Amino acid sequence: xxxxxxxxxxxxxxxxxxxxxxxxxxxxxxxxxxxxxxxxxxxxxxxxxxxxxxxxxxxxxxxxxxxxxxxxxxxxxxxxxxxxxxxxxxxxxxxxxxxxxxxxxxxxxxxxxxxxxxxxxxxxxxxxxxxxxxxxxxxxxxxxxxxxxxxxxxxxxxxxxxxxxxxxxxxxxxxxxxxxxxxxxxxxxxxxxxxxxxxxxxxxxxxxxxxxxxxxxxxxxxxxxxxxxxxxxxxxxxxxxxxxxxxxxxxxxxxxxxxxxxxxxxxxxxxxxxxxxxxxxxxxxxxxxxxxxxxxxxxxxxxxxxxxxxxxxxxxxxxxxxxxxxxxxxxxxxxxxxxxxxxxxxxxxxxxxxx
Amino acid sequence: xxxxxxxxxxxxxxxxxxxxxxxxxxxxxxxxxxxxxxxxxxxxxxxxxxxxxxxxxxxxxxxxxxxxxxxxxxxxxxxxxxxxxxxxxxxxxxxxxxxxxxxxxxxxxxxxxxxxxxxxxxxxxxxxxxxxxxxxxxxxxxxxxxxxxxxxxxxxxxxxxxxxxxxxxxxxxxxxxxxxxxxxxxxxxxxxxxxxxxxxxxxxxxxxxxxxxxxxxxxxxxxxxxxxxxxxxxxxxxxxxxxxxxxxxxxxxxxxxxxxxxxxxxxxxxxxxxxxx
Numbered sequence: 144x145x146x147x148x149x150x151x152x153x154x155x156x157x158x159x160x161x162x163x164x165x166x167x168x169x170x171x172x173x174x175x176x177x178x179x180x181x182x183x184x185x186x187x188x189x190x191x192x193x194x195x196x197x198x199x200x201x202x203x204x205x206x207x208x209x210x211x212x213x214x215x216x217x218x219x220x221x222x223x224x225x226x227x228x229x230x231x232x233x234x235x236x237x238x239x240x241x242x243x244x245x246x247x248x249x250x251x252x253x254x255x256x257x258x259x260x261x262x263x264x265x266x267x268x269x270x271x272x273x274x275x276x277x278x279x280x281x282x283x284x285x286x287x288x289x290x291x292x293x294x295x296x297x298x299x300x301x302x303x304x305x306x307x308x309x310x311x312x313x314x315x316x317x318x319x320x321x322x323x324x325x326x327x328x329x330x331x332x333x334x335x336x337x338x339x340x341x342x343x344x345x346x347x348x349x350x351x352x353x354x355x356x357x358x359x360x361x362x363x364x365x366x367x368x369x370x371x372x373x374x375x376x377x378x379x380x381x382x383x384x385x386x387x388x389x390x391x392x393x394x395x396x397x398x399x400x401x402x403x404x405x406x407x408x409x410x411x412x413x414x415x416x417x418x419x420x421x422x423x424x425x426x427x428x429x430x431x432x433x434x435x436x437x438x439x440x441x442x443x444x445x446x447x448x449x450x451x452x453x454x455x456x457x458x459x460x461x462x463x464x465x466x467x468x469x470x471x472x473x474x475x476x477x478x479x480x481x482x483x484x485x486x487x488x489x490x491x492x493x494x495x496x497x498x
Numbered sequence: 499x500x501x502x503x504x505x506x507x508x509x510x511x512x513x514x515x516x517x518x519x520x521x522x523x524x525x526x527x528x529x530x531x532x533x534x535x536x537x538x539x540x541x542x543x544x545x546x547x548x549x550x551x552x553x554x555x556x557x558x559x560x561x562x563x564x565x566x567x568x569x570x571x572x573x574x575x576x577x578x579x580x581x582x583x584x585x586x587x588x589x590x591x592x593x594x595x596x597x598x599x600x601x602x603x604x605x606x607x608x609x610x611x612x613x614x615x616x617x618x619x620x621x622x623x624x625x626x627x628x629x630x631x632x633x634x635x636x637x638x639x640x641x642x643x644x645x646x647x648x649x650x651x652x653x654x655x656x657x658x659x660x661x662x663x664x665x666x667x668x669x670x671x672x673x674x675x676x677x678x679x680x681x682x683x684x685x686x687x688x689x690x691x692x693x694x695x696x697x698x699x700x701x702x703x704x705x706x707x708x709x710x711x712x713x714x715x716x717x718x719x720x721x722x723x724x725x726x727x728x729x730x731x732x733x734x735x736x737x738x739x740x741x742x743x744x745x746x747x748x749x750x751x752x753x754x755x756x757x758x759x760x761x762x763x764x765x766x767x768x769x770x771x772x773x774x775x
Contacts, residue, residue: 149613149768156761161722163754167729167747168702436559437542443561444543463559 177460179415179475182407185370193217193369196295198335205358218336220362220369222349224289230382231363232375232406233285239372240278242410244481249278273329274302275337287363288381291345294337303329317350319343371407377418379404393434400427414476425468432470436463453480500610504618505625508592512626517588521630529637538562538645545646562646567739570653573638574738577653578660578731581631582692585664586671589623590685593675602775613767620672620763624665631657656734659752663730666755667691669762676769695727725755 185193197215223231239245270276275296283295303310308320308329319330321343330338330346332353338346352359363376379401383394405419422428443458460475512518539547545565548555558565596602596619605615635657643649667688675684697704698721708714729751736743 149764149771153761153764153768156757156764157723160754160758160761163750163757164726165722165754167726167744167751167754169747432559433541433544433546436544436546440544440561441542443564458561459564461560464557465559466557 177475177477178412179460180409180411181415181417181473181475182371182374182409183417185367189370193366197366199353202359203356216359216362217366217369218332218353219283219285219293219295220364220366221359222293222332222336222338222353223285223363224287224291224345224349225352225360225363226289228378228380229288229363230375230377231285231287232373232377233283233364233369235283235372236278236281237283239410242372243412243478244410244414247478247482285364285375288378289340289345290342291338291340291349293349294339295335296337299334303331313347314350314354316354319346319350368405368407371417372410373406373408375406377404377406390438393431393438396427396431396434400424400431413478414481416472416474416476418472418474419469420472421469428468428470429465432463432465435470435472439463453483456480500614501618501621504610504615505622508619508622509625511592511595512622515588518626521584521588522633525630525634525637529634529641532638533641536641536645540646543647563648563650563740566642566646566648566650569642570650570656571735571739573635573653574656574660574735575731577631577634577657578663578734581627581634581657581660582664582667582727583689585623585627585630585668586685586688586692589626589668590671590675590688591681592619592623593672593684594679594681597676597679597775606775612770616672616676616763616767616770620665620669620759623668623672624661627661627664627668628658631661650740652740653738656738659730659734659737662752662755663695663725663727666725666759666762667695667727669759669766673762673766673769676766676773691725692727694721695725697721697728698724699726699728699730699732701726723758725758726751730755 196217196219199216199218199221201214201216219233240249275281275294280297281294282297285293285295287293303318303320308322310318310320313319313330314332316333317330319328321328326341328338328340328343328346330350332338332350336353338349340346364374368374368376379397382401382404383397386394386397400422402421402423404421407417407419409415420428420431422431439458439461443455443461446452446454446458457474457476457480460473460477462473464471464473535551537547537549537552538545540562543562544559545562546559547557548565596605596615606612632654635653639650639653670691671684671688674687675681678684701718701721705714705718708717733743733748733751735741
C-alpha cells in the first residue's frame with residue numbers, strides 16, 4: 144500500500160497541477176502598445192501639400208538675394224504676426240478631425256452642442272451668423288499669442304454680412320467687419336482666409352503683410368517647419384511664463400538660454416509631441432536639458448507619491464534627447480489617457496460632481 | 499530533517515564541481531565588469547547619460563527607473579532562460595551520481611529513508627538554483643542601485659520565479675535519472691521539457707492553428723500537463739519591467755508549477771522505492 148501511495152500521489156498531484164496551470168492559461172488580453180510616431184521631419188505628402196498651399200506670389204528679394212531663388216509663399220503663414228517673443232501654432236483641422244483622438248473629442252463636442260445651442264452659442268448659430276461651419280469649412284487654424292487667429296477656409300465660406308457689423312475694405316483683397324462695441328474684429332482676405340482678433344491694427348497689419356511687395360520679415364513658422372497635425376513655434380518668454388512658480392529657476396534658464404522652441408504634434412495614432420529646443424550657447428542648452436530631465440523625473444516621482452497614476456503614466460513617456468547644442472523633448476500621450484481629457488472631461492466629470 | 503542534510507551534502511558536492519565554480523566565477527566577473535565599466539550620470543532621479551567602457555550608450559534623459567526597465571527585462575529573460583539551460587546541463591548528473599554503484603549502497607546503509615534521499619537531492623538543487631539566481635539578480639540590482647539610486651526588488655522576484663520553474667523541471671529530470679540512471683537522458687528530458695514548456699505556454703494561441711476536433715483536443719490534452727515555461731518567463735519579464743501582471747493567473751500557474759514538481763518527485767520516489775540495489 145505504501146509503495147502505491149506515491150504513485151497515487153503522483154497521479155493526484157499531476158491532475159491538480161494541470162488544473163491549476165490551466166487556470167492561468169487564458170490568453171492575456173493584449174496590452175495596447177503605444178503607437179506614437181514622433182514627427183521629426185515633413186513626410187512626402189506633407190511637402191506636396193505645402194507646395195500646393197504656396198499660392199502667394201514671392202515677395203521682392205532682400206538686398207543681395209538672387210531673384211531666381213524666390214518662391215511662392217503660404218498666405219496663412221505670411222499673415223501670422225512676426226513680432227518677436229510671441230508664439231504661433233497651426234492646427235490642421237482636417238487631419239485632427241480624422242485622427243482617433245479627434246473623433247473621440249468630436250463625439251463629446253457634438254454631445255455638448257445641444258446644450259450650447261440652447262445658450263445661443265452653438266456651432267449652428269456661429270454658422271448662421273458668420274457663414275462658417277467650424278467643423279466642415281475650416282482647413283487650418285493658426286493662432287498667435289498676439290491675439291490674432293487666421294483661418295484657412297473653404298472658398299467663399301467666410302461671409303460676415305449677416306453679422307450686422309459695419310464693413311470696410313482694406314487693401315486690395317481685404318474686408319474688415321468690426322464689432323460696434325470694439326470687442327471683436329473679423330476680416331477676410333480673398334475668399335480663402337479669415338482673420339479674427341480683438342485689435343483691428345493687428346488685423347490690418349496681417350492684411351498688409353499679405354499684400355506687401357517689399358522684402359518680407361521671416362514668418363514665425365518657416366515653410367520647412369510646417370509638418371505634423373499641430374505645429375508652430377513657442378517663444379521662450381511665454382513658455383517660461385507657463386511654468387508653475389516652483390519651477391522659477393528653470394523658467395529663468397529658459398528665458399536666458401533658449402532662442403526658440405519648434406513644436407510638432409502627430410495625432411494619427413496616439414498623440415506624439417516633439418518640441419525642438421534651440422539656443423545659441425551649447426553649454427547652457429545642455430545644462431537646461433539636464434535640469435528639465437530632472438524636473439520631469441521629480442514630477443513623475445511626485446505623481447507616484449500622490450497616487451496620480453494618470454500623470455505618472457504620461458511622464459513615463461517623456462524623454463529629453465540632447466544633441467548638437469539643442470535638445471528635443473518627446474512626449475507621448477496615450478489615447479486611453481486623452482479620452483478622459485479635453486471636451487470629454489466635462490462629460491465624465493458630470494456624474495461625479497452631481498454625486 | 500535528514501533531507502536537509504542530504505541537500506547540504508549536495509551543495510558541498512556542487513561547490514567542488516567545475517560547472518558551478520565556473521558559473522559563480524562567470525556571474526562574479528560579469529558583475530565586476532559591469533560595476534567597473536558602467537558609468538551612469540543621474541541628476542535628481544533622471545538618468546542623463548550612460549557610458550559602458552567609455553562609450554556613450556544612452557543619449558536620452560528620463561527618469562532612471564523608467565530608463566532601467568529595458569535592462570531589467572533583458573536581465574530577467576537572460577536569468578530565466580540562461581538559468582534554465584545551465585541548470586538542465588549542470589544538474590543532470592546529480593541524480594545518477596546519487597545512484598552510482600558503491601555510493602547508493604553506502605547511503606542506504608545509513609539511517610536515512612529512501613524518499614528522504616530523493617527529497618534531499620531535490621531540495622539541494624532547488625537551493626542551488628535559488629542561490630545562483632539571487633546572486634546574479636541581487637548583484638545587478640545592487641550595481642544599478644548604487645549607480646542610479648534605484649533599488650528595485652522586481653528583478654529579484656523575477657529571478658525567484660525562474661528558480662521555481664527550474665526546480666519543477668528538475669523534479670522530472672530527477673525522476674528520469676532514477677528510472678534510467680543516465681545523466682544524458684536526464685539532461686535530454688530537462689531540455690525537452692523546457693522546449694515543450696515553451697510550446698505549452700502558448701498553447702491557447704497555438705491550438706487555434708489546429709483544426710477544431712480531434713487534433714486540437716489531442717494537442718490540448720498533451721500540453722495540459724506541461725509546465726508553462728514561456729508564460730512564466732513572460733510574467734518574470736513583466737514583473738522586472740514594472741508592467742502589470744494578472745496576479746490571479748500568475749499565482750495559479752505558480753502553484754501548478756510547484757505541484758507539478760511535487761508530482762514528478764512523487765513518481766521519482768515511487769520508482770526509487772521499488773528499485774533493488
